Amino acid sequence: MTRSGDAHTVTTLPTGQTQLFIGLHLVHEVTTPQAFDMMRERGLSIAYPQRTFATADHIVPTDTHARPFADDQAEAMMAALEKNVSDFGIEFYGLGSDRQGIVHVIGPQLGLTQPGMTLACGDSHTSTHGAFGTLAFGIGTTQVRDVLSTQTLSMDRLNVRRINVNGSLPLGVHAKDVILTIIRPSGVGGGKGYAYEYGGAVLDRMNMEERMTVCNMSIEGGALVGYVTPIRPPSTT
Template sequence: MSKTLFDKVWDSHVVRSIDNGPDVLFIDRHLVHEVTSPVAFLGLKNRDIPVLYPERTFATADHNTPTRNQHLPVKDPLSAKQLKALEENAEKHSIPYWGLGHEKNGIVHVIGPENGITVPGATIVCGDSHTSTHGAFGAIAFGIGTSEVEMVLATQCIMQPKPKRMRINIKGSLSEAVTPKDVALYIISKLTTSGATGYFVEYAGSVFEQMSMEGRMTVCNLSIEMGARGGMIAPDEKTFDYIRGREYAPQGKAWDAAMKYWKTLYSDPNAIFDKEINFNGADIEPMITYGTNPGMGLSISRKIPKAETLDGGVATYKKSLEYMDFQEGESMLGKKIDFVFLGSCTNGRIEDFRAFAQVVEGRQKAANVTAWLVPGSHKVEQAIREEGILDILEAAGFELREPGCSACLAMNDDKIPQGKYAVSTSNRNFEGRQGPGARTLLASPLVAAAAAVTGEVTDPRELLKTALV
């Protein structure tokens, strides 16, 4: 019987199926951080239950960590308490823990892949919605709640209803300055933030085949923003080359055995999906959002749509524009901005810093812009230095911060002030997401870089085609 990639991985992990209920699913890798784990560990303590497979659990500090002076004590008392709790719980249960200053520290969805924890065919969970990132490797990965974190710690299993299957095909190639972030924002703008609710999405077609692993991670990361339970891409030689030799990846004969299995992970030719959607890569341009959810996005050269062109939700739409202080029919080009944020589990990898540097090299940061450039891990930070990217950034007037989630979600010191506009490479632009009253424009690293040197929303294609002296 023909199967989808999703079915192959899911079915191989089902411990037990409950009649007219969820499946009991075995979890291969469990990632934890300081925000959603303390209560889960407390639940274990209250019931005197150990972590069943500590070697399958990995802990890092990322969400509310400072991105400057990480060698000093954390000032915020709640953040300090959560970080201390994670450290103590990891030590108690013999869980690998990478805290502030550790060479492997970084954002949970960056360090998983770069250390070989994330592999094809695995089931991966974390108390964070953007766990879908790991699906780029052909894994089933999704976010879970605090009570589910406790369940996985105690049993290495979770009860989940099996989602429906959706495949999004994009054929052709991408045009200049169109990045994986633009592809994801384009899809969400077409499907809306609820268009994939109840589905697990497989991304297929030449556009995804041509993407780097970093790019695939960006796309899968944003699957949750269109309502999907997760997203995945079939592993190929790029996937295997990325994983090979990483610390927690299989080695020697174990690698050979893993490769034999991994090469079976694709959707069979006659596999049936509950829904299929097709796009053309040539139709995608650099994107930017103008509202208060990731689905409110458009090609950077287009104008904000008018309410009369919408299919319902007019009151909410107008409320969103009022919050952003934008008008229907306005162009996004030329909008003045105050902050630029490069980073997060969406765009905090080395490829993103390379793209940003490509635009700012030979230019200067706009005087009216505050820029927070935050690598996703210490390994990314090291690569930035080794590749000479830091020299380019500093020459252009930028400062590199230390790893962490930073301004993605305003759980740390990096908050956008009320009423200020931030071009952000993160994943959500909800009201107050980056700080109370903050106004967020989601974009790619190229669009963020163009805004950082011009002080306004700028089409990066205009800067990339300009020859620099």
């Protein structure tokens, strides 16, 4: 794992992989139906239900929330999520909740995403949460099952690539331009096996939304995670 991941290590497995404890698991309707089915088949339960939160995200219509949805597949996924969270006792922010929203947004908005924690979600752009100093992993459906049932992930240790962006941005250049410039030299596979740690004067001056943009696109460069280490504010005493 990374240096910050060492504090969350449960053990080193015989394979040499790290078993990493996951502090927060966010789930949604797209990558969970098969995971819950696998849990039922194996008679598994949720290891830490208080660390798992669900929301309806990707398939929510923009014009109306009337049920059933016009798209049969979307309706099936929503119905499956509603049943699964009920059966397994998971807190759910559904369409009638004022906490429902994009999974990368509600985590920070609700204070679920915290600096220094490990986070997993079945979405490739989970690295967005790295803006808050979170080690956030986008995972696949089988891994969703593993986190639900054990609250851990088994994974190879990552290298850390520190990326400093210094100087100042000219007028009209924004956070997305910064991350695209970072990705361009090494391409979409340049970050394979790495965690990207962003820093430097430009990142220090970015607001949280801008940092979320940079971290969100780490996956586009092949990195598994991207994060910004929080800066301790100066003492006033």
